[in-house]
Amino acid sequence: MSRRGRRSTDSLSVTVSGGSMGGLFAALALEEAGHEPTVYERxxxxxxxxxxxxxxxxxxxxFLERRDIADPEAITTASSERRFLARDGDVETSRPDSMVFASWDAVYRRLRxxxxxxxxxxxREVVGVDPGTATAEFADGTDRxxxxxxxxxxxxxxxxxxxxxxxxPEFASYVAWRGVIDESDLAxxxxxxxDDAFVFFQGPRLLMLAYFIPGDDGGTAPGERRLNWVWYDTLEGRDRSAVFTDATGTVREITVPPGSLRGPVWDRQLERARDVLPPVFATVVEATxxxxVQAIFDLTSPEMVVDRVCLLGDAAFVARxxxxxxxxxxxxxxxxxxxxLERRDSLESALSTWNDAxxxxxxRLVARGRRMGDERLNLAR
Ligand SMILES: Cc1cc2nc3c(=O)[nH]c(=O)nc-3n(C[C@H](O)[C@H](O)[C@H](O)COP(=O)(O)OP(=O)(O)OC[C@H]3O[C@@H](n4cnc5c(N)ncnc54)[C@H](O)[C@@H]3O)c2cc1C
Structure with missing residues (x-):
């Protein structure tokens, strides 16, 4: 194309700060459209x-299929029913509902x-930006x-x-205790x-759910999978900073990662599991x-674009x-x-359209998450 016919959005050099899911989705999509992204992950x-x-x-x-990144069927598990348990573990209600699940690792690995x-x-950690020139400054003193x-x-x-x-982030006043366990370690x-179900237990001020995801090595057949569970619970008077102090004594703001919970913190939650959960869920929790644990929070940014900087994924909004x-x-x-970027002639108008939508x-998503969470945890607003 002649220089005159070239649009200002034809081929852009792009710095992407953060190389998790959001950064990779952006880098792969922009690269396919002819731009030149480079990802920096701290x-x-x-x-x-x-x-x-x-x-x-x-x-x-x-996204995975159209770009030949992965065959979604090969890296997912599915369920056809949503099942609610009663406190004694019997099925209280169930209804048909098709869901597809994956492991974060498997999707990340394919994107990467x-x-x-x-x-x-x-x-490479970005420590400052100049929005007017889309300059990223790195912790090592260099910039781009x-x-x-x-x-x-x-x-x-x-x-x-x-x-x-x-x-x-604004703490939503409850947390999610989480875990995964190999199917082969369950009776x-x-x-x-x-099997074949997205299983829930709704208790007073708590909600637990579980579903199968692919195994560590990607296996999706029965016996090879892992059971993923999430237990939303209020802290029931417990001190948040004590729960979020990890085994090394560091106080974490959002997550205490796998293997880092302090013994007494987890022992107390196990005791609660036996007291309040259906026996099958308590068994799973105990065997994990x-x-x-991760704090549940809401995050809302006023805008997603400042000059030539875009905030994407969780950096801008986090819905429960x-x-x-x-x-x-x-x-x-x-x-x-x-x-x-493809549809607009100028970077400015493309970013403005993107920002608004x-x-x-x-x-809307954050508001929906707030309503869903507060209702499920019986939290008055
Ligand atoms: C290791 C990991 C595991 C996860 N596991 C799950 C899961 O099991 N289930 C689930 O629902 N969600 C999980 N998430 C969160 C999930 O990825 C996000 O909610 C969602 O996909 C949006 O992703 P994101 O890329 O916007 O943010 P995130 O996934 O939070 O990624 C942000 C990335 O940016 C990097 N970063 C932060 N600051 C800088 C900086 N200044 N310079 C350079 N890099 C920086 C971080 O190291 C991180 O890799 C996980 C995230 C991570 C990082």
Missing amino acids: STGDLRGRGAGIVAQENVRR DAFPDDRYRMG DADLLVVAEGGQSATRRQLFPGVG SDVADRF PAPF PHTAAGTAKAAGDAVALERD RTEYGE
């Missing part, structure tokens, strides 16, 4: 092996493998200019704090209770080798997990960005 070690289960929403499966190594830089800077740094994003001081009568939308929203933000979507 972690020095592999992100694999750190995730649990996710609901594999349709747009995520489509699809993106070139030489443009995925680990151990680009046409566009995509910030996919998650809910704790330091760049968002720089752009919108005072905007941050067959326990595993059978979860490396449980973890009841919406099962975290990964899907990150993929949706990325695909919409690619599309708006995705900010509105994020606000």
